Amino acid sequence: MTDLSAPPVGQPAAGSPFIATKIAESVYARDSTLTGLDEFHRWFGDVARRSPCEVRPIPLDDLVGWHSDPVTGDLVHDSGRFFRVEGLDVHIPDHPVPRWNQPIINQSEIGILGILVKEFDGVLHCLMQAKVEPGNVNGFQLSPTVQATRSNYTRVHRGRAVPYLEYFLGQGRGRLITDVRQSEQGSWFYRKRNRNMVVWVEEDVELLDGFRWLTLGQVHQLLGEDDLVNMDARTVLSCLPFSGAAPLTPLAAGDEGFHPALARSCGGAGGSRHTVDDILRWITEVRSRSEVTTARLPLNRLDRWHRTEYAVTHETGRFFDLVAVDVLAGGREVKHWSQPMIKPCDTGVVAFLVKRIDGVLHALVHALVEPGYLDVAELSPTVQCTPVNFDHLPAEARPMFLDEVLNAPPERIRYDVVLSEEGGRFFHARNRYMIVEAEQETEPGHPDFRWMTVHQLVELLRHSHYVNIQARSLVACLHSLSGQPSAA
Amino acid sequence: MTDLSAPPVGQPAAGSPFIATKIAESVYARDSTLTGLDEFHRWFGDVARRSPCEVRPIPLDDLVGWHSDPVTGDLVHDSGRFFRVEGLDVHIPDHPVPRWNQPIINQSEIGILGILVKEFDGVLHCLMQAKVEPGNVNGFQLSPTVQATRSNYTRVHRGRAVPYLEYFLGQGRGRLITDVRQSEQGSWFYRKRNRNMVVWVEEDVELLDGFRWLTLGQVHQLLGEDDLVNMDARTVLSCLPFSGAAPLTPLAAGDEGFHPALARSCGGAGGSRHTVDDILRWITEVRSRSEVTTARLPLNRLDRWHRTEYAVTHETGRFFDLVAVDVLAGGREVKHWSQPMIKPCDTGVVAFLVKRIDGVLHALVHALVEPGYLDVAELSPTVQCTPVNFDHLPAEARPMFLDEVLNAPPERIRYDVVLSEEGGRFFHARNRYMIVEAEQETEPGHPDFRWMTVHQLVELLRHSHYVNIQARSLVACLHSLSGQPSAA
Numbered sequence: 001m002t003d004l005s006a007p008p009v010g011q012p013a014a015g016s017p018f019i020a021t022k023i024a025e026s027v028y029a030r031d032s033t034l035t036g037l038d039e040f041h042r043w044f045g046d047v048a049r050r051s052p053c054e055v056r057p058i059p060l061d062d063l064v065g066w067h068s069d070p071v072t073g074d075l076v077h078d079s080g081r082f083f084r085v086e087g088l089d090v091h092i093p094d095h096p097v098p099r100w101n102q103p104i105i106n107q108s109e110i111g112i113l114g115i116l117v118k119e120f121d122g123v124l125h126c127l128m129q130a131k132v133e134p135g136n137v138n139g140f141q142l143s144p145t146v147q148a149t150r151s152n153y154t155r156v157h158r159g160r161a162v163p164y165l166e167y168f169l170g171q172g173r174g175r176l177i178t179d180v181r182q183s184e185q186g187s188w189f190y191r192k193r194n195r196n197m198v199v200w201v202e203e204d205v206e207l208l209d210g211f212r213w214l215t216l217g218q219v220h221q222l223l224g225e226d227d228l229v230n231m232d233a234r235t236v237l238s239c240l241p242f243s244g245a246a247p248l249t250p251l252a253a254g255d256e257g258f259h260p261a262l263a264r265s266c267g268g269a270g271g272s273r274h275t276v277d278d279i280l281r282w283i284t285e286v287r288s289r290s291e292v293t294t295a296r297l298p299l300n301r302l303d304r305w306h307r308t309e310y311a312v313t314h315e316t317g318r319f320f321d322l323v324a325v326d327v328l329a330g331g332r333e334v335k336h337w338s339q340p341m342i343k344p345c346d347t348g349v350v351a352f353l354v355k356r357i358d359g360v361l362h363a364l365v366h367a368l369v370e371p372g373y374l375d376v377a378e379l380s381p382t383v384q385c386t387p388v389n390f391d392h393l394p395a396e397a398r399p400m401f402l403d404e405v406l407n408a409p410p411e412r413i414r415y416d417v418v419l420s421e422e423g424g425r426f427f428h429a430r431n432r433y434m435i436v437e438a439e440q441e442t443e444p445g446h447p448d449f450r451w452m453t454v455h456q457l458v459e460l461l462r463h464s465h466y467v468n469i470q471a472r473s474l475v476a477c478l479h480s481l482s483g484q485p486s487a488a
Numbered sequence: 489m490t491d492l493s494a495p496p497v498g499q500p501a502a503g504s505p506f507i508a509t510k511i512a513e514s515v516y517a518r519d520s521t522l523t524g525l526d527e528f529h530r531w532f533g534d535v536a537r538r539s540p541c542e543v544r545p546i547p548l549d550d551l552v553g554w555h556s557d558p559v560t561g562d563l564v565h566d567s568g569r570f571f572r573v574e575g576l577d578v579h580i581p582d583h584p585v586p587r588w589n590q591p592i593i594n595q596s597e598i599g600i601l602g603i604l605v606k607e608f609d610g611v612l613h614c615l616m617q618a619k620v621e622p623g624n625v626n627g628f629q630l631s632p633t634v635q636a637t638r639s640n641y642t643r644v645h646r647g648r649a650v651p652y653l654e655y656f657l658g659q660g661r662g663r664l665i666t667d668v669r670q671s672e673q674g675s676w677f678y679r680k681r682n683r684n685m686v687v688w689v690e691e692d693v694e695l696l697d698g699f700r701w702l703t704l705g706q707v708h709q710l711l712g713e714d715d716l717v718n719m720d721a722r723t724v725l726s727c728l729p730f731s732g733a734a735p736l737t738p739l740a741a742g743d744e745g746f747h748p749a750l751a752r753s754c755g756g757a758g759g760s761r762h763t764v765d766d767i768l769r770w771i772t773e774v775r776s777r778s779e780v781t782t783a784r785l786p787l788n789r790l791d792r793w794h795r796t797e798y799a800v801t802h803e804t805g806r807f808f809d810l811v812a813v814d815v816l817a818g819g820r821e822v823k824h825w826s827q828p829m830i831k832p833c834d835t836g837v838v839a840f841l842v843k844r845i846d847g848v849l850h851a852l853v854h855a856l857v858e859p860g861y862l863d864v865a866e867l868s869p870t871v872q873c874t875p876v877n878f879d880h881l882p883a884e885a886r887p888m889f890l891d892e893v894l895n896a897p898p899e900r901i902r903y904d905v906v907l908s909e910e911g912g913r914f915f916h917a918r919n920r921y922m923i924v925e926a927e928q929e930t931e932p933g934h935p936d937f938r939w940m941t942v943h944q945l946v947e948l949l950r951h952s953h954y955v956n957i958q959a960r961s962l963v964a965c966l967h968s969l970s971g972q973p974s975a976a
Binding site: 108110176178179180181195241277280281284285287288293374375462463464465 | 596598664666667668669683729765768769772773775776781862863950951952953
C-alpha cells in the first residue's frame with residue numbers, strides 16, 4: 001500500500017530520472033514479450049466483432065432520459081447529471097468575427113482519464129482498453145485503462161462499476177506518476193476539464209476481457225494508424241513525465257538530422273529559442289491583450305442557429321450540428337441508450353510546423369483564444385481549423401500557415417494520420433493530425449505565435465490551463481516519432 | 489529600446505542568475521545613496537500632510553456616478569465600467585458551512601500593478617509611490633509605481649494620465665522581469681486578477697512628485713511597520729524572480745538557526761519535504777475533491793443579508809458590510825468622488841506557521857477553497873481568518889492552527905505587523921500578518937495542508953492560480969526577514 005500523495009522516502013519520486021529512464025526504455029521497446037503487435041491486431045479485431053455497436057440518428061425529441069428545458073430549450077439529462085447542451089454568446093472585440101452565438105456542451109464534472117502502468121520483464125507497459133464509443137467512425141478505439149465521468153463512477157447510470165477505477169481514487173494502490181487537470185475542446189466544451197492520471201503499480205493486476213498491456217513503443221506505433229488511439233489515451237500519454245525519449249547513446253556533434261533534433265527537443269538539455277519564463281510572460285501578454293466575454297444563452301435563442309427535427313444547425317450549414325443518436329451496443333451485456341452529440345461539418349486539420357533551430361527541433365505554437373477556456377487562451381497547434389469553414393471567405397481570412405502545411409512536399413511531412421476526437425460527445429469528429437517541417441525561413445510573423453521545444457511543452461503540461469487538447473495530441477505524436485529507428 | 493517579449497540575445501534573460509544576484513544585492517542594501525530611511529519618513533509624512541484626504545460614510549442612495557440596478561439591486565457604475573457589486577450563491581457540499589449567500593465585487597477588467605526598477609550605483613532600486621486610497625486607515629501608503637485598472641488607464645474617469653504607465657504597456661522601454669496574472673481576495677472578489685509586473689529600465693527616468701527610489705532592503709525594513717507597504721506593492725514584490733536572498737557567504741555546516749534555515753528555504757538548493765511535482769499533484773487532488781458551485785444572484789435577493797440606509801449587512805453583523813463613502817482628496821489637484829466599499833467587521837489574522845526541517849525553513853501551506861477563485865482552491869497561509877466570526881461557534885469549528893499562532897511565546901514570533909488590504913475597494917481592512925515558528929512536533933494533520941519552502945512558493949508564483957494574495961504578502965514578509973542581519 002503506497003500513499004499516493006507522499007511516496008515513501010527512498011522510493012523514486014515521480015518526475016525523477018529513474019522514472020524518466022523507465023519511460024524512455026518503454027518508448028524504445030518496439031515489441032513486448034506479452035502481446036506482439038500482430039497478436040494485438042487480431043485481438044482488437046476480435047473484440048470489435050464480438051461486440052457490435054449500432055448507432056442511428058434520431059429526432060431530438062426522441063431522446064430517452066433527456067429532455068429539452070421548456071423555457072430555454074437546453075438539452076438536459078433527466079438526472080440533472082452528465083452534461084447539458086446550452087447556448088453561448090461570445091464577444092471578442094479583436095477577433096476576426098468579434099461576436100457570435102453557438103451551442104456548447106456544459107459538463108462541469110471533472111472526470112478521470114487514467115492509465116495504469118506496470119513493469120513486465122523490466123519494461124513499463126500501459127494497460128490499454130478496447131472501448132466502443134457511439135461517435136467513433138469505427139466503433140472501437142484504443143483507450144486509457146479508465147475513462148469515467150464522476151456520474152459514471154458514482155453510478156448515476158446504474159451500470160457496472162468501472163474496472164480498475166480503484167487505482168485512481170483516494171489513497172490508491174500504486175504510485176501516482178501524473179495527476180493534472182487539463183482542458184478539452186475550447187470551441188465545443190464550456191470550461192470542461194478532465195483529470196489526466198498515470199498510476200504505477202507493482203502488485204499483480206488481473207487482466208480483464210477488453211484490456212491489454214502494451215509498451216509505449218507499441219502504443220506509439222499504433223498512433224501511426226488512422227482512428228485507432230483515441231483522444232483520451234493521447235492526452236494522458238502527453239502528460240507522462242517524459243524528460244524525453246532521449247536516445248540512449250550520446251548524439252554525435254554536428255548530427256543535424258530530424259531525429260537527433262527531435263531527441264534534443266524532447267530531452268530538454270537547452271538550445272531553446274525562448275526560455276520558459278519568456279514563454280510564460282508571453283502567455284500573460286496574450287491573455288491580457290485579449291478581452292473575451294462569454295454569457296450563457298438559452299439554446300432556443302441563438303442568433304443564426306435553428307432547430308429542426310434532427311438537429312440544431314447554423315443557417316450556413318457550417319461549423320457543426322447538434323444531433324441525437326440511438327445506441328445499441330452488443331456483446332456480453334447489451335446496452336441501449338440515446339444521447340445528444342456534436343457532429344462537425346467536415347474533417348479538420350491539426351498541425352505543428354516544426355523547424356530545426358541550431359540542431360534542436362522547435363514547434364510553432366499558437367496562443368489561441370477559444371470561448372470555452374477557463375483562462376482566455378491556451379497553447380495550440382500552428383494550425384487548428386476545419387478548412388471548409390473558410391472556403392467562402394477572402395484569402396486574408398484564411399488561417400495562418402494552413403497553406404504552408406497543406407502544400408508541403410511529402411519529404412517534409414513527418415506525421416500525417418487521421419485521428420478521432422472523443423467519441424462519447426462528438427459524432428465522427430476527425431482531424432488530420434500533421435507534423436510538417438517548415439521552410440527554413442518560416443518565422444512566427446505574428447505576436448500570437450512562438451517557437452517552443454517539445455520539452456518546454458511537457459514542462460508546461462505539469463500545470464493546468466496551458467496546452468490545449470489538440471496540441472497535447474501532437475505532443476504524443478511527436479513522442480511517437482522519437483522512438484522510431486533513427487533516419488536523418 | 490528593448491523588446492519586452494524577446495530580450496536581445498546576449499542580454500541576461502529574466503530569471504537568470506544575473507538578475508537573481510542583482511535582486512539579492514538589493515535585498516542586502518539596507519540603505520541607499522539616493523534616499524535614506526530617515527529622509528524617506530520625512531518625505532512621506534510631508535506628502536501626506538500636503539494632500540489631506542477626507543472620507544465619510546454616506547447613504548448608499550447618495551452615491552454619485554453609481555446606481556442600484558432597479559431589478560437586481562446590484563451596485564453599478566453609470567459608465568458600466570470599473571466594478572459592480574452583486575450577489576453570489578455558494579454551494580460547497582463538504583465545507584463546514586455547505587451553502588451561503590454573500591455580496592461580492594465583480595471586476596472583470598485586468599489591471600496593472602507595476603514596479604519600475606533601475607540600478608543606481610550598481611544597486612537595484614524600486615520606484616515606489618506615496619498613494620492615497622479612501623479605504624486606508626492612514627490615508628497614504630507605499631504603493632507600486634503603477635496601480636491602474638483598465639478603466640483608469642483608458643481614462644474612463646477622465647482624469648490625468650497614469651504616470652509611468654508607458655513602461656508597462658505594449659513594447660515598452662525596459663526589460664520585463666516579471667509579468668504574471670494573480671488572483672486577489674477570493675472571498676470578496678469574483679475571479680478578479682491583476683497583472684503583476686516588474687520592468688527594469690536603463691534610461692534616465694524623471695522622478696515625479698510623490699515617488700521615491702528605494703532598495704529592496706529599504707522596502708523590506710518598511711514592511712516591518714504597520715499599515716505602510718500596501719497590498720499591491722506586496723504582491724508585486726512577491727512575484728520578483730528571487731532565487732532567494734541567499735547570504736553572500738556560504739553557510740557553515742550544522743548552522744541550524746532561523747536565518748540560515750530561511751536562507752536555505754529561499755535559495756532553493758533542495759532539502760524540501762515534498763518535490764514541486766508532488767505539490768502539483770496534491771493541488772490537483774484537492775481541487776478535484778472539492779466541488780464548488782457558484783451562481784450570481786441579485787444583490788437584493790441574498791438570504792440573511794439586508795440593505796439599510798448606509799449598508800448591506802449580514803443579519804448577525806459578522807463578516808463584512810457593503811458601505812458607501814464620499815471622498816475629498818486635497819493637494820495640488822482636488823478630487824471628489826464617491827464609491828461603494830467592503831468594510832470587514834474586524835481585524836483578521838494571516839499567519840504562516842514555519843518549521844525548520846533538516847535545516848531548511850518550511851511554511852505550512854493550506855490549499856484553501858474560496859468562492860471567488862477561478863480554479864477552486866489556492867495555496868494560502870496556515871491561518872487566514874477573522875477570529876471574531878468564530879466566537880459563537882463550538883471549539884471544533886475554530887480554524888485549525890489559530891490557537892497555536894495566537895498563543896505562541898514571543899521568541900517564536902518572527903514577524904508580527906498589521907498590514908492593510910487594498911484601500912481602493914476595502915474600507916479599513918486590516919490583518920495581523922504573522923510568521924510564527926511552530927512547535928517542532930507540529931504536522932499538517934489534515935490533507936489540505938503541506939510543508940513547502942519559500943523557493944517552492946516563488947517557483948509557483950511564475951504561474952497564475954496557485955498562491956493567493958494573503959500568502960503572497962507573507963512571501964514578501966519572509967523575504968523581508970531574509971535580508972536582516974543574521975541572528976540565530
